[in-house]
Amino acid sequence: MAKTIGILGSTGSIGTQALEVIRELNSRPETAVNPHYAVKVLTCGANRELLLSQALEFGPEVLCTGREEDARWLRTELTAARERGESIPRDMRVLYGDEGLVQAAATKTDITLTAIVGMRGLRPTLSAIAAGNDIALANKETLVAGGNIVMRAARDKGVRILPVDSEHSAVFQCLESSFASGRNAVEKLILTASGGPFRGYSRAQLEAVRPAEALNHPTWKMGGKITVDCATMMNKGLEVIEAAHLFGLPPERIEVRVHPQSIVHSMVEFIDGSVVAQLGNPDMKVPIQLALTWPFRARSETKRLDLAEIGQLTFEKPRADVFPCLTLAYRALSKGGLLPAVLNGANEAAVELFLKDRLGFTGIPAVIEAAMNAFPSEEFAGAVAAYEEKTSSGLRAVLAADNWAREFVRRSVICQ
Secondary structure (H helix, E strand, O other): OOEEEEEEOOOOHHHHHHHHHHHHHHHOOOOOOOOOEEEEEEEOOOOHHHHHHHHHHHOOOEEEEOOHHHHHHHHHHHHHHHHOOOOOOOOOEEEEHHHHHHHHHOOOOOEEEEOOOOHHHHHHHHHHHHOOOEEEEOOHHHHHHHHHHHHHHHHHHOOOEEEOOHHHHHHHHHHHHOOOOOHHHEEEEEEEEOOOOOOOOOHHHHOOOOHHHHOOOOOOOOOHHHHHHHHHOHHHHHHHHHHHHHHOOOHHHEEEEEOOOOOEEEEEEEOOOOEEEEEOOOOOHHHHHHHHHOOOOOOOOOOOOOHHHHOOOOOEOOOOOOOOHHHHHHHHHHHOOOHHHHHHHHHHHHHHHHHOOOOOOOHHHHHHHHHHHHOOOOOOHHHHHHHHOOOOOHHHHHHHHHHHHHHHHHHHHHOO
């Protein structure tokens, strides 16, 4: 029996690698844990040509693109393909826009991979959970901003959330492979970070950083927003908040260590002093495949790890004085409420302005901190209560805080 999969963000880095994984699994069913993996949903933002190519290969039931004109173009191209004799399902739906994305996510599948970058992934993720789909989570902003409501929705529906980020996948594997009796045996989590392209820089050197430099990550190939987040270490801060929701631990029991080789993806320290680590060459297809095949492992053709070839593994503490975004994320997590949503929204707006060369690199943490300090807690008191109580109005509260933070950053930069 086929395992059905939806991919939200199929034309991005994670989405295209997920389709590579599915292609490989289907090409060697004798080594896979399911005889076939069927793609039912594919969505994109603007890359309609790639989405069309994916649709012709995988034949999903539902497509979604960001713009109405792209949806019209896709329908025309699919009709032409049918007339050429290609096997295209006649009932394939083509949707568009944010509401179309929410509808696409509601398609019933065994698992939905959420690989949309940013807050735009929150509503579709909740929609997929409401449909009863397990979630392969590659969208950390979903839990950063809306962790309370997302985790409650998953519990209420009996839905599993399987992490795709290499660090959280590593923690998940360490916990699952341990004979420890529950989370009470865990002392702390240790998330690793490559250190990004500016490891070793001084604050003065960071003042001169331009977008092209920030986009040159030494280890991973990712989209612009995530790559800049890695350069500021905000990505690791978001992952700390995500880990707190996924694994139910407070901030003081989640540590970050800079590990430039990117071989140890994360570690778990237990109460007896034992530390269990997950290692592997940096290749996102490994955690993607694990999420899609869980609770089983399938053979992969990824390059095998040769520790003798690597020679040494090094670790160091992050430099909070030079990369303050990590500290801001810990502060948001500790304060709770809507402050993580403010942190996330301010960061997305700041990174967008940095990539347009309208804000300096060190201006990113400065404007995020300013937004967090200026957030009118009293004005949002009712919204905070709704979010913390996980009521149905919690989503509106998150979106309101996110919008407030984005507007604050934009106004702040314009006034500079």
